[in-house]
Amino acid sequence: EGKEKMALQKTVFSGPFIHSESLDKLEICPNGSIGVDESGKIAFVLKDASKEEQPSGWEQAKAVKIQGHGFFFPGFIDTHIHAPQYPNSGIFGKSTLLDWLETYTFPLESSFSDLAQAKRVYNRVVSRTLSHGTTTACYYATIHVPATNLLADICHTKGQRAFVGRVCMDRMSPDYLRDENTEQVMKATHETIDHIKKIDPAFDLITPILTPRFAPSCTNDTLTELGKLHKASGLPCQTHISENKDEIKLVHKLFPDNKSYADVYDSFGLLTEKTILAHAIHLSAEERALVKMRQAKISHCPASNTAITSGEAPVRLLLDEGLTVGLGTDVSGGYTSSMLAEAREAIFVSRHIAMREGDKVKLSVEEALYLATRGGAKVVGLEDRIGGFEVGMDWDAMMVNLASPPHEDDYNELDQSQGVVDVFGKETWDEKVAKWVYTGDDRNTSAVWVKGRLVHCRKGVTV
Ligand code: GUN
Ligand code: FE
Numbered sequence: 001e002g003k004e005k006m007a008l009q010k011t012v013f014s015g016p017f018i019h020s021e022s023l024d025k026l027e028i029c030p031n032g033s034i035g036v037d038e039s040g041k042i043a044f045v046l047k048d049a050s051k052e053e054q055p056s057g058w059e060q061a062k063a064v065k066i067q068g069h070g071f072f073f074p075g076f077i078d079t080h081i082h083a084p085q086y087p088n089s090g091i092f093g094k095s096t097l098l099d100w101l102e103t104y105t106f107p108l109e110s111s112f113s114d115l116a117q118a119k120r121v122y123n124r125v126v127s128r129t130l131s132h133g134t135t136t137a138c139y140y141a142t143i144h145v146p147a148t149n150l151l152a153d154i155c156h157t158k159g160q161r162a163f164v165g166r167v168c169m170d171r172m173s174p175d176y177l178r179d180e181n182t183e184q185v186m187k188a189t190h191e192t193i194d195h196i197k198k199i200d201p202a203f204d205l206i207t208p209i210l211t212p213r214f215a216p217s218c219t220n221d222t223l224t225e226l227g228k229l230h231k232a233s234g235l236p237c238q239t240h241i242s243e244n245k246d247e248i249k250l251v252h253k254l255f256p257d258n259k260s261y262a263d264v265y266d267s268f269g270l271l272t273e274k275t276i277l278a279h280a281i282h283l284s285a286e287e288r289a290l291v292k293m294r295q296a297k298i299s300h301c302p303a304s305n306t307a308i309t310s311g312e313a314p315v316r317l318l319l320d321e322g323l324t325v326g327l328g329t330d331v332s333g334g335y336t337s338s339m340l341a342e343a344r345e346a347i348f349v350s351r352h353i354a355m356r357e358g359d360k361v362k363l364s365v366e367e368a369l370y371l372a373t374r375g376g377a378k379v380v381g382l383e384d385r386i387g388g389f390e391v392g393m394d395w396d397a398m399m400v401n402l403a404s405p406p407h408e409d410d411y412n413e414l415d416q417s418q419g420v421v422d423v424f425g426k427e428t429w430d431e432k433v434a435k436w437v438y439t440g441d442d443r444n445t446s447a448v449w450v451k452g453r454l455v456h457c458r459k460g461v462t463v
Pocket of ligand 1: 082097101105213214240243304330333
């Protein structure tokens with residue numbers, strides 16, 4: 001609390017910086033300089049510091065410089081992650097969605113009635129995602145209000161920008177993990193909203209998000225009330241859609257009067273420009289048109305879609321049709337909490353589709369990084385504040401360092417603290433970025449800032 005309120009020091013970040021200019025183009029400024037003011041906002045951006053003058057009044061500012069091979073990059077935006085499922089990362093066997101939920105997920109989530117468990121896990125997942133450069137995360141918690149509120153506290157204290165959702169599930173859920181009825185769902189939902197209003201009244205860093213788990217796990221009454229609250233409060237909403245074929249069949253059975261899965265959400269007022277839909281793998285053309293008309297957003301979760309074999313989301317098609325797409329790790333359907341790994345997964349899934357459909361559907365490194373930053377910013381409705389380096393935006397950023405050339409023939413001389421990206425110095429900038437995406441990991445993320453505040457720094461790194 002005290003730390004968070006501490007005034008920031010005006011800082012000039014100098015050295016190479018890279019961000020997305022458009023879906024398929026990165027802007028690379030090898031000799032950049034970015035000034036961040038006491039409120040954590042970007043005050044100036046010099047794309048070439050050798051040609052442009054630094055504004056006056058910044059002579060005394062703190063200086064943070066890139067050393068060796070490296071660059072500043074916008075923080076990643078994880079548009080879909082289940083914080084309580086983090087202990088199950090990598091544990092999914094050969095399950096598919098519905099039996100995965102029963103076998104692995106619901107039992108683990110039920111353990112969050114224990115606040116000590118929540119404290120242990122939520123501290124770990126927030127620290128870990130920050131270490132991967134995730135500056136904004138859209139979290140699903142569980143049905144438990146005290147644990148969900150603790151997740152909000154932990155994000156707030158550690159300084160991660162977050163959307164925190166108390167999960168609503170009053171149907172088709174086991175007795176040990178189910179809301180009693182609509183009244184209780186709404187009471188619990190309000191308790192988390194009220195808690196977040198207390199810790200962050202303007203929702204500057206932490207925002208409550210309405211979270212009907214997915215259509216099958218909510219009664220019609222609950223969906224109706226959540227739709228009303230969504231409209232009345234203007235709070236965002238997140239849910240799952242069209243992830244798995246058996247799930248879709250179940251939705252048709254449970255909602256026989258609705259035309260489609262997307263139509264179910266639409267009929268309850270839960271398909272709006274403030275709705276984040278995870279997966280969206282098997283949407284029909286009609287559903288995609290409806291999602292587009294409502295300006296609802298899509299969280300693409302390729303690692304999860306591969307792990308629990310849900311399918312391949314047709315990202316090129318979604319983008320071509322003008323839908324807004326970001327990336328989500330979907331821990332622990334997804335095995336990784338790293339958005340860098342998720343970007344890589346997005347690229348590889350697209351290449352598998354390309355083996356059938358042709359090169360056009362391949363996502364490039366640039367496109368995957370766009371989805372992880374600017375795309376995610378649009379998904380969470382913060383494209384004017386985060387996702388790139390523009391004057392007036394918040395400094396949500398990471399410092400990426402790539403290894404310097406190792407001492408010849410001596411593996412022991414490799415600087416393990418700088419990760420496994422071997423950069424020999426002859427690479428173009430495009431090649432360095434590709435090496436980072438394909439061979440990098442959290443060891444290359446030296447430091448991370450949210451709203452100008454340092455929220456992660458690797459051991460041995462000083463900034
Ligand atoms: N659908 C309903 N609940 C979940 C969940 O926890 N993870 C995923 N991937 N899909 C879901
Ligand atoms: Fe999910």
